[in-house]
Amino acid sequence: MKLLMSDAYLPGALVLGHSLRDAGTKKKLAIAVVLEGLQASTITELKKVFDYVIPVERFTNKTPANLYLMNRPDLISSFTKINIWRFLQFRKIVYIDADAVALRAPDELFDLDVNFAAAPDVGWPDCFNSGVMVLTPNLGDFYSLLALAQRGVSFDGADQGLLNMHFRNWQRISFTYNVTPSGNYQYLPAFKHFGSSVSMVHFIGAEKPWLGDRDTGKDGAGPYDEFVGRWWSVYDRHYRTPTTDYYAGQAPAPPSRTVQQYVKGEKAEGSYGYSSVEPSPSTKERQRKAMGSYGYSSAEPPPTTKERQKTEKPGKKEKREKQEKPEESEELEELEEPGEPGEPGEPGEPEEPEELEKPEEPKKPREPTITVEEPLHGETGQSVSHTAQALAVPISTKQTHDRGEDLPGDRTFSPPKHSWDPARFPPPPDSRPEAANLPHPVYTMSQNRELFVAPPQGPPPKDLWYKIPEPVQAHDPPKPLFPWEATATAPSRVFPKAIPQTKVGAELGIPVKPFPKPQDQFGGSELAPGMTADHTIVSPVSPAFVPSIEPWETYTRSNAWDEDPNISRYITGIQQVRYGKVQVLVNDGVSGANATSQGRRGSNLITDFPSEIERPSLPVTPAPVRRPSFWNAERDEEGELPAAKGVPKQEDWDPVAKLEDLTRRTSEVLPKILGTEEGGAEGVKGQKRVIPNRILPGSSVRSLQTSREGEGGFGGSADAKSKGGTPTTS
Numbered sequence: 001m002k003l004l005m006s007d008a009y010l011p012g013a014l015v016l017g018h019s020l021r022d023a024g025t026k027k028k029l030a031i032a033v034v035l036e037g038l039q040a041s042t043i044t045e046l047k048k049v050f051d052y053v054i055p056v057e058r059f060t061n062k063t064p065a066n067l068y069l070m071n072r073p074d075l076i077s078s079f080t081k082i083n084i085w086r087f088l089q090f091r092k093i094v095y096i097d098a099d100a101v102a103l104r105a106p107d108e109l110f111d112l113d114v115n116f117a118a119a120p121d122v123g124w125p126d127c128f129n130s131g132v133m134v135l136t137p138n139l140g141d142f143y144s145l146l147a148l149a150q151r152g153v154s155f156d157g158a159d160q161g162l163l164n165m166h167f168r169n170w171q172r173i174s175f176t177y178n179v180t181p182s183g184n185y186q187y188l189p190a191f192k193h194f195g196s197s198v199s200m201v202h203f204i205g206a207e208k209p210w211l212g213d214r215d216t217g218k219d220g221a222g223p224y225d226e227f228v229g230r231w232w233s234v235y236d237r238h239y240r241t242p243t244t245d246y247y248a249g250q251a252p253a254p255p256s257r258t259v260q261q262y263v264k265g266e267k268a269e270g271s272y273g274y275s276s277v278e279p280s281p282s283t284k285e286r287q288r289k290a291m292g293s294y295g296y297s298s299a300e301p302p303p304t305t306k307e308r309q310k311t312e313k314p315g316k317k318e319k320r321e322k323q324e325k326p327e328e329s330e331e332l333e334e335l336e337e338p339g340e341p342g343e344p345g346e347p348g349e350p351e352e353p354e355e356l357e358k359p360e361e362p363k364k365p366r367e368p369t370i371t372v373e374e375p376l377h378g379e380t381g382q383s384v385s386h387t388a389q390a391l392a393v394p395i396s397t398k399q400t401h402d403r404g405e406d407l408p409g410d411r412t413f414s415p416p417k418h419s420w421d422p423a424r425f426p427p428p429p430d431s432r433p434e435a436a437n438l439p440h441p442v443y444t445m446s447q448n449r450e451l452f453v454a455p456p457q458g459p460p461p462k463d464l465w466y467k468i469p470e471p472v473q474a475h476d477p478p479k480p481l482f483p484w485e486a487t488a489t490a491p492s493r494v495f496p497k498a499i500p501q502t503k504v505g506a507e508l509g510i511p512v513k514p515f516p517k518p519q520d521q522f523g524g525s526e527l528a529p530g531m532t533a534d535h536t537i538v539s540p541v542s543p544a545f546v547p548s549i550e551p552w553e554t555y556t557r558s559n560a561w562d563e564d565p566n567i568s569r570y571i572t573g574i575q576q577v578r579y580g581k582v583q584v585l586v587n588d589g590v591s592g593a594n595a596t597s598q599g600r601r602g603s604n605l606i607t608d609f610p611s612e613i614e615r616p617s618l619p620v621t622p623a624p625v626r627r628p629s630f631w632n633a634e635r636d637e638e639g640e641l642p643a644a645k646g647v648p649k650q651e652d653w654d655p656v657a658k659l660e661d662l663t664r665r666t667s668e669v670l671p672k673i674l675g676t677e678e679g680g681a682e683g684v685k686g687q688k689r690v691i692p693n694r695i696l697p698g699s700s701v702r703s704l705q706t707s708r709e710g711e712g713g714f715g716g717s718a719d720a721k722s723k724g725g726t727p728t729t730s
């Protein structure tokens with residue numbers, strides 16, 4: 001299993017995967033990916049190589065200070081690596097950093113019966129390097145690691161410090177599984193001695209092979225350069241930009257640029273472009289020699305692999321000792337083994353190597369079986385045979401419309417297929433344009449300046465899906481439902497004939513325009529609303545009928561209901577029948593039996609209200625009934641409220657005497673009021689009435705002057721006095 005958190009590591013992950021397959025691993029290859037950090041095209045490439053591409057959640061170190069101690073702030077998310085302990089669908093996992101390359105397949109690591117195993121770190125061999133780990137997924141370790149990660153417990157701020165603090169009693173595996181050719185320290189004799197047994201090389205540090213010069217190791221400067229050359233060897237085998245061989249039909253199809261864009265050495269080297277020349281046979285030969293020298297057994301590179309390795313590798317690695325590039329960069333990759341039979345997650349998938357032949361992609365060479373003598377845990381002589389492993393899980397990675405074939409003149413449109421997740425990623429750089437498969441590649445604007453005219457309408461097409469409604473036909477009257485309908489007499493009611501409106505207009509003095517004849521859709525004799533029989537239309541100004549004065553003069557204003565005594569009698573009879581002995585308060589005008597003394601006639605008129613005389617007087621204000629008071633029984637007994645002060649008692653009041661007294665006093669007082677005491681009698685009689693000469697405030701000039709003088713201060717000026725009128729008394 002591998003881990004990929006950024007596109008920049010894609011070349012490493014792919015080269016590692018290819019190197020394992022090329023080395024003949026029989027194990028499943030899986031890779032954990034942090035989706036939000038990756039292009040869709042990256043996933044596409046991964047799926048071509050790996051059996052499982054498993055999304056994981058990114059874990060970030062919240063206290064990354066220790067990362068700066070080793071100058072690797074880019075590893076802030078390396079805690080993500082602990083996700084692999086959650087992958088319970090696998091019985092055992094061999095994790096390998098993405099910056100590693102396999103020289104042989106380390107399948108035997110799956111046979112280790114350990115919970116956790118790793119190789120020593122060259123920087124501090126008491127610690128293990130977390131680039132290659134053998135582990136058994138379990139949630140106990142996962143949550144312990146997660147707790148440490150959340151607290152930021154890691155002496156280097158990254159996963160290696162975290163894991164070494166958790167797995168203190170780790171099982172050691174051979175350094176050959178995780179050779180880190182650090183430039184700082186190279187134990188050359190050891191390289192010489194054990195070099196042929198190296199399984200995997202891990203390019204630790206910030207510098208990765210794909211980020212450097214591909215000519216590194218060209219001169220065979222030392223172990224590091226030599227291993228870098230091995231990395232390029234695998235890369236070129238699978239991703240090197242094709243030469244003219246491809247166009248001559250002798251080479252596999254060109255690989256996607258997806259991978260190459262992240263490979264600096266690929267871009268830098270002009271000789272590796274599309275125009276590059278085929279490598280010389282001598283170069284190929286050198287490369288094969290170099291591969292052989294690294295324990296690839298005698299495996300011949302596949303015939304289809306036209307590798308061109310610029311890195312010149314002398315057959316003898318002993319010769320390369322000059323360079324010591326401080327390369328610490330290595331990335332771990334992990335081989336993963338599927339779960340055991342019966343375990344969840346891998347239904348029907350053979351766990352142990354089966355001799356199934358995998359239908360490999362054409363460009364992918366089939367790797368020969370290799371046999372390697374590999375020391376394991378200090379044991380030696382263990383022989384393991386590897387064959388290419390079958391892929392039981394088909395992963396569709398083929399893009400049906402990658403690029404190349406398109407843009408002919410006439411095509412049928414089909415919506416673009418979903419080749420990437422637009423919700424998460426921008427379009428991949430090599431994606432096709434959205435309108436790439438429109439029916440016509442070029443559309444031009446219309447230059448026509450004519451107004452649109454609908455095409456002439458012919459008969460309705462015959463293939464219409466609906467039935468055109470038939471014209472309405474006059475139909476027979478419905479069959480009678482009730483017996484009396486058969487014997488019904490013909491209606492005798494007759495409506496007057498319509499008068500030609502022209503004639504009406506002439507009589508009324510209204511000009512009437514003849515209306516054009518209606519079309520046949522009105523049914524011949526049927527008339528449209530507002531039309532008359534002679535197809536004229538009347539102006540809405542006047543009524544459409546002829547008003548005649550005569551009917552109004554002859555019209556009887558009486559009602560036979562009221563006049564005809566038979567009707568009245570009949571009604572009375574009905575009412576008597578209906579109400580029986582109930583008295584009917586209706587006068588019988590005919591018989592006069594119930595006629596009142598006032599001579600009121602009998603009537604059945606509803607509106608025949610009784611006259612004022614007939615109507616008995618109703619008490620409008622009934623006399624108040626005094627009720628006993630619950631609260632004041634005593635006062636009730638007295639019967640009266642206490643009398644007002646000064647008001648005489650009822651029994652003392654003599655109305656006649658009082659009236660006489662009032663008359664007398666009026667005669668005395670009035671003449672005084674009117675100022676006509678002598679003529680008082682006359683005044684009282686109204687013969688000589690005088691309006692009292694009363695001065696109302698503000699109603700006359702004199703009163704104003706009086707008011708001013710009286711106010712003193714206001715009218716007291718000399719001017720006012722000289723002009724002032726007659727002084728008045730105040």
Ligand SMILES: O=c1ccn([C@@H]2O[C@H](COP(=O)(O)OP(=O)(O)O[C@H]3O[C@H](CO)[C@@H](O)[C@H](O)[C@H]3O)[C@@H](O)[C@H]2O)c(=O)[nH]1
Binds near residue numbers: 074097098
């Ligand atoms: O941007 C990144 C960074 C890291 N990785 C993955 O994380 C791994 C670790 O990063 P790497 O650059 O390989 O670290 P090393 O240089 O190898 O550093 C050492 O220290 C790291 C932090 O403790 C450990 O993870 C390594 O195993 C150990 O070799 C890589 O291999 C990748 O799988 C990415 O995918 N994208």
Ligand SMILES: [Mn+2]
Binds near residue numbers: 202204205330
């Ligand atoms: Mn690494």
